[in-house]
Amino acid sequence: MSPFNRRDLLRSAGVIAFAGAAATAGTLPARAAASATAAGFRHGVASGDPLPSSVLLWTRITPTPDAEPGSGVGPDVTVSWEVAEDSGFLRMAARGSVRTGPARDHTVKVIPGGLKPGTAYWYRFTASGVTSATGRTRTAxxxxxxxxxxxxxxxxxxxxxxxxxxxxxxxxxxxxxxxxxxxxxYLYEYAPGEYQARDVVVRPHDPAVEMTTLSHYRRRHAQYKTDLDLQALHAAVPFVVTWDDHEFANDAWSGGAENHTEGVEGAWAARRDASKQAYAEWMPVRFEPGGxxxxxxxxxxxxxxxxxxxxxxxxxxxxxxxxxxxxxxxxxxxxxxxxxxxxxxxxxxxxxxxxxxxxxxxxxxxxxxxxxxxxxxxxxxxxxxxxxxxxxxxxxxxxxxxxxxxxxxxxxxxxxxxxxxxxxxxxxxxxxxxxxxxxxxxxxxxxxxxxxxxxxxxxxxxxxxxxxxxxxxxxxxxxxxxxxxxxxxxxxxxxxxxxxxxxxxxxxxxxxxxxxxxxxxxxxxxxxxxxxxxxxxxxxxxxxx
Structure with a gap:
């Protein structure tokens, strides 16, 4: 398979604009340019699970200031998406729109079909006149x-x-x-002070509790996707993922986990289902609850x-x-x-x-x-x-x-x-x-x-x-x-x-x-x-x- 050319990715107008802003501010590394996000797309873009004729695309829209991850509030909104064979979006391959809202934490997952095998594509999202960063992906x-x-x-x-x-x-x-x-x-369930680097919290988890509810899991996923280096990687390459235990709780099994106290922390079934729902919403993966x-x-x-x-x-x-x-x-x-x-x-x-x-x-x-x-x-x-x-x-x-x-x-x-x-x-x-x-x-x-x-x-x-x-x-x-x-x-x-x-x-x-x-x-x-x-x-x- 042909390697990705990162220079093509950086030709995206949004990416170039972000790189300039980062250099001016002096706080964000230029290499994080692929994480360019407008106000409405604060968690970047991602792709995953490539097949010969399709690939899954992901983003999250924040349509109003109160529509924070895990809040359960905010309006339903229409998000448009585009896929092209070039970074300038002159050779369009697919486009469409999808509705999202608080029922799925304002996340978006779309699967454009009819793509060419073994081909690089660029993609982006638009909502209410705001355009996301541009991502690059590739079909199998x-x-x-x-x-x-x-x-x-x-x-x-x-x-x-x-x-x-x-x-x-x-x-x-x-x-x-x-x-x-x-x-x-991909992420960890612990509260600040429970599991960190040689007992030093380098940067504390949000929310500031062990995640056990749907709101907790959504907020934690959202926090991880504010990391500029993770955003850059998601925007550059499709992911193929699976979970281990910390996406739920330490040493999880079908009926519980070492890091779960039944009753005190709610029912394991409810916690497990909440973690799977948030994972399905926030990860670029062909998985939905019940599958x-x-x-x-x-x-x-x-x-x-x-x-x-x-x-x-x-x-x-x-x-x-x-x-x-x-x-x-x-x-x-x-x-x-x-x-x-x-x-x-x-x-x-x-x-x-x-x-x-x-x-x-x-x-x-x-x-x-x-x-x-x-x-x-x-x-x-x-x-x-x-x-x-x-x-x-x-x-x-x-x-x-x-x-x-x-x-x-x-x-x-x-x-x-x-x-x-x-x-x-x-x-x-x-x-x-x-x-x-x-x-x-x-x-x-x-x-x-x-x-x-x-x-x-x-x-x-x-x-x-x-x-x-x-x-x-x-x-x-x-x-x-x-x-x-x-x-x-x-x-x-x-x-x-x-x-x-x-x-x-x-x-x-x-x-x-x-x-x-x-x-x-x-x-x-x-x-x-x-x-x-x-x-x-x-x-x-x-x-x-």
Whole structure:
């Protein structure tokens, strides 16, 4: 697929006007020019879920001063939209209008059809004489088309209170991405002072309470979308997203969450439904309440991306790592329908690479018995489990649902499926792993059925933050202990914040990990840390850099 040309995006009149204003004010970085918003479109524009003939477009209109996010007030309003093949909107591809109002928090989602496959488009919105920023998006290649390369940004775990979203700025500035894959924890539910950067609130959450109601979730989504770096990335590249737990509450499962007290914080069903409604309203995703968010996208014959939902259908986490229920076939992480859908996608001959957007790790992780009590506690906090104690399971990951994992591994092994790669977030650290058919005999049997690549957090705490030590000091020994206990784990970085870039070609898939210098500094620098690849047909990771 052809890379985006960021200079074309900057030719938009609205963007140029914003860049000039930013330079004059001296408070907004020029690189945030793509976030140009008129008074009525304060939350930017976004696109997502590209198909060969359509892509979803999103914005939010503030028609009157009192129509604030989550307020439930303000008039219904008509919003017009345009899609063009050029930044000057001379070659129009589609246009239309839609009504929105307080019933959906004045958000707008439209899906123009009849677009050309593998084509870049510009889009914008207008209401009451006010025009939004211009965004750029791209449709997916035609089904079965030969595609030489797919390049995507990969991110997860962006906690507003813990720092600035510099990772999004660097991805927006690249100009060569086809899509951004967001693997969950797009936002966090906590109140100010509950979860932040080394116990320092860099910028406080709004509202100033833990979000539990529809108004809370709407306001929090709105706050995140005022971030100029996030606006710039949304305006530059289509997103493909799924949720993990913090879009609802920490360690969510089908009937509750670790961070939810039934009754005291209302009924879980009401809180879950409110969070899903706000997510559907505020995210550029083909999801509406009552539907399901697991879905699949194909990029010609090169790759498919299957986005999983590992919170809605899961059984409650096991009570401890020695709970015999961990391996019970009656317990599930995916639910039966999603599991059948996932396995069917693996078996499809339509695409070479089978990529899985996987919110929690699938590779088994055995915890070293050599860790100190302090290290055990820190890793326990990082990985979100309450029962480590030197035994081999994190009950919130696939490790806590071994029957479901066995179904996936057996299907890959028994059907000789190649080029399956799990792309994972959640645990604020970078990993490159083989997924062994049998971890007890690996690597002597040499059997890896898939690969797993885990991106680190945008801002959420890493191990060094929890230990209160400088990066790349105390964590290094912990990393080596984990790799020693898990020979299928080839790369592990417990400390860094940043983003990843994934490049897929017929010959190999490669992930580059980029590290930010300081998440609490708006002017953080970015450095390429390491690169690992999966050569076609190998089901194994190997180091490139």
């Amino acid at each position: 290649p035609a089904a079965g088309a030969a595609v030489d390369r797919l390049r995507m940004g990969v991110v997860s775990c962006a906690n507003w209170q813990a720092g600035y979203f510099s990772a999004y700025r660097y991805l927006a500035d690249r100009g060569d991405l086809d899509v951004v894959l967001h693997l969950g924890d 399901h968010i697991y879905r699949r996208f194909e990029f010609g014959a090169l790759a498919s991306i299957s986005m999983l939902d590992l919170r809605t259908y899961r059984s409650r986490q096991a009570s401890s790592v020695v709970d015999p229920a961990i391996g019970s076939p009656a317990r599930t992480l995916t639910g039966d329908a999603q599991m059948d859908w996932l396995l069917g996608g693996f078996s499809s001959p339509a695409t070479q690479w089978k990529l899985i957007g996987n919110p929690v790790m699938i590779a088994p992780v055995r915890f070293p018995s050599t860790l100190s009590a302090q290290e055990v506690g820190a890793v326990e906090q990082l990985l979100g489990t309450t029962a480590i104690d030197g035994v081999p399971y994190n009950v919130d990951q696939w490790d806590g649902y071994t029957a479901d994992r066995s179904r996936v591994i057996s299907h890959l092994r028994d059907n000789a499926i190649t080029d399956a790669v799990f792309l994972t977030g959640d645990i604020h650290s970078g990993w490159a792993c083989d997924v062994p058919a049998d971890p007890l005999t690996y690597p002597s049997n040499g059997a890896s059925v898939a690969a797993e690549l885990v991106c680190t957090s945008v801002t959420s705490d890493n191990l060094d933050d929890i230990l209160g030590t400088p990066p790349r000091t105390s964590s290094v020994a912990v990393e080596e202990a984990f790799k020693g206990a898990n020979p299928h784990v080839k790369y592990l970085d417990f400390d860094s914040h940043g983003f990843s870039v994934l490049e897929v070609t017929p010959g190999a898939l490669r992930m580059d990990w980029y590290v930010l210098s300081e998440r609490t500094n708006r002017a953080a620098t970015s450095t390429l840390s390491t690169s690992w690849q999966v050569a076609a047909g190998t089901q194994a990771v190997s180091r490139v850099l």
